[in-house]
Amino acid sequence: MPFAVVLIFLVKTIICQEHPNALEGGSWQVVVPELGGAATGKSLGMQTVHAVLLPSGEILVASGSSWRNRGPIETFPQADDPQGGEGIFRLREDPFQMDKIEDYFQLVNNVGVYNPAKNTFFRIPHPTPVPDPKWPEHFAPNDLFCTGHLHVPDGNVLFVGGTQYYHPYRTGNRATYLYDWRKHVNTSWDQIDWRRMPIFNDTENPWVFAGLMERGRWYASLVPLLDGRLVVMGGFVGFDVGYPSMYPFQNNDFVEFFDPQIFASSSDEQLAWRKVSVKSTPNGPFTNLINLNFKPTPGMSCSAQCIKDNQYDVFKLYEQAYLMAEGRIYLTREGDWVSARTPDTAFMRKTKATYHMHIVGSRQSPSIQFSPGPSRAENITSYGTTINDPNNGRIVLFGGQPTSPGTQLYQDDTHQGYQRYAGGRGSRKIEEFFSSIYEAGGGHWTLKSNFLGENLQDDRTMHYAILLPTSQVLIINGANYDFYGSVQYPILLTPKFDEVTGAFLDYDRKRMNEGVEARLYHNVALLLPDGRIWISGGGSARATINYSSLLEKPLSEHNTSSGGQPLPDTSNIDLDVQMFDDGRLSKGIQGSLTVPTETWIAEIFNPPYLFIDGQRRAIITGLSYMKSHDYQFESIIGEQRFYLLHSNCKYNIHLSDLPNKCSKRSKSKLVLIKLGSATHGWDGGQRLINLSFQETSSPTTLQFTTPDARIALIAPGFYMLFYVDCMGKPSVAQMVRFDDQAQKP
Secondary structure: OOOHHHHHHHHHHHHOOOOOOOHHHHEEEEOOOOOOOEEEEEEEOOOOOEEEEEOOOOEEEEOOOOOEEEOOOOOOOOOOOOOOOOOOEEEEHHEHHHHHHEEEEEEEEEEEEEEEEEEEEEEEOOOOEEEOOOOOOOEEOOOOOOOEEEEEOOOOOOEEEOOOOOOOOEEEEEEEEEEOOOHHHOOOOHHHOOOOOOOOOOOOOOEEEEEEEEEEOOOOOEEEEEOOOOEEEEOOOOOEEEEEEEOOEEEEEEEEEEEEHHHHHHHHHHHHHHEEEEOOOOOOOOHOOOOOOOOOOOHHHHHHHHHHHHOOOOOOOOOOOOOOOOOOEOOOOOEEEEOOOOOOOOOOOOOOEEEEEEEEEEEEEEEEEEEEEEOOOOOOOEEEEEOOOOOOOOEEEEEOOOOOOOOOOOOOOOOOHHHHEEEOEEOOOEEEEOOOOHHHHEEEEEEEEEEOOHHHHHOEEEEEEOOOOOOOOOEOEEEEEEOOOOOOOOEEEEEEEEEOOOOOOEEEEEEOOOOOOOOEEEEEEOOOOOOOOEEEEEOOOOOOOOOOOOOOOOOOOOOOHHOOOOOOOOOEEEOOOOOOOOOOOOEOOOOOOOOOEEEOOOEEEHHHHOOOOOOOOOEEEEEEOOOOOOOOOOEEEEOOOEEEEOOOEEEEEEEOOOOOOOOOOOOOEEEEEEEOOEOOOOEEEOOOOEOHHHHEEOOOOEEOOOOHHHHOOOOEEEEEEEEEEEOOOOOOOOOEEEOOOOOOO
């Protein structure tokens, strides 16, 4: 059965079950995967901190060690003054010795894939660690918790860094891996015992080792360049061999470049990497003196170098950055300061500064220059979410939390163990960056305080802004605080334009129907090829894993002919804990636990456009080209059809099931949307490009012209091609690759 037909069938099935006012407020469905995978009913059995849409239309989710503490830990009221947990991996225990690799793998092995077309959820093995060439008899840690990730042009996904140690403080690892989606679609996951560590360099394993970075990165950001390279920046470093012992919250001052062309043509993965130190680069974060009188939080270890470095700015963690014209990357400074939170917020930079990072030099020998950007309207916040808005050309920021030590919510008993630590409070603001070559700093920022609502309950942090095929924007997920006060209603933003000039005016804002599950810290949201929204994850605190080594508790044997995967053993994970301050936990206090410590249930939101004009929906039946090309236009990969598009070319799109009438308020559209890559309240992959088209002699065929990728700043990669009909209802997407250097999809 063709891919598009399967998706349409599932969406029609969902519509038949939906809310009576779905046309106005959309609708929700809890995901209950089919039997035979690794889910138990509606429980996925794992947290989903990271989510990436593969070109196959499947969702790759990962959480690695999942921010958990390794038990036993102290909790209130079992202990009157409990000590905070120390995470899973602790420096003093030397956890990366080669003889500990199998147990390490068990503690990080939380990766899965959901297939929306088949409603299946399978677990897949975490990547296998490699020997560390700088550290004899040790492997290089590769925990995917708090990794950075983004697609390379061929649709594979690059994962960089993640967690090294949790204690004595949060540190990043150096490992990088590519996830090969073509190998993935040819793997029968129901025949794989995902619990067992694959052998390194297994040619059938979709995880491909991609090299070790110069230093560790915890919360790295990735930005695609027009030539196919990825720029990697930011994150906390690790205790890296060859460098002085790191201090708390030490930021990585290298910018690194990954070149997939070199990687594909070389047997040495390290040749694909280039590094540039920006520690002393003028006009950049690391040379911008913002706090001459910095004093560390009392009781915190901070060396002379630590004190000096904290007088200056740094890259934000999970910096929300965008590719602009002329090889320039704009650093909005939205992202995370929360991970450097202490009681007096001393390590959380307080500044309005933004930066332009200019990529110069050659592909083989890149270099970096900076120039100052315009100041934000207020001090930069954390965990707002940004988009490159296709309706007005601005970078738009929604919500986010001002710098704070977090908020304590008190129960009836004022004993410290009965408090609840909620984290930082979100906001209702919208900030917009207007880019202009005529203004100092390249533009300016504006701020409106109550864009997301007029009431305190409308404050948001940890949320997403999803670009929809209709050019609407969906604000979804998040909460009033990091760990408390889930906001379960999305807001649909519909753009308004001047009827004469076509200029953007504003957004109409409409509250949607509510979901069921709380989506707090570590939630994800992604646009699917059928126009629905995948929602999963979220956590109110740090779960505890009471792990027994494989020597004490070997894995059970699994019969691969049983017709299903082995289920995860979740009996050793404690989800009944909450934070009563920023680090210490309480357990089993009546009335205080409103949501599980980790949310393992996924939902799907169906936007109102899916309910327009009943069950009829336009179908893209295929593409064809106008003139002969010197490349392979289409391919079948994993029983699906993919097309390759180049710049400045004319193509035909063939349609069926078009509407019999048109809405006066809607015009048909043809758009490309880049595949999503979501974590920590930002989708760094999504980008919407409007395509120009014209009618042909056939009522079911349109002719469209692709823009020039370099002028339109279209990074090479895989995109969803949506047709939105004149009733305002999108088709199921056709997957295409837009890449002028590629010779086949």
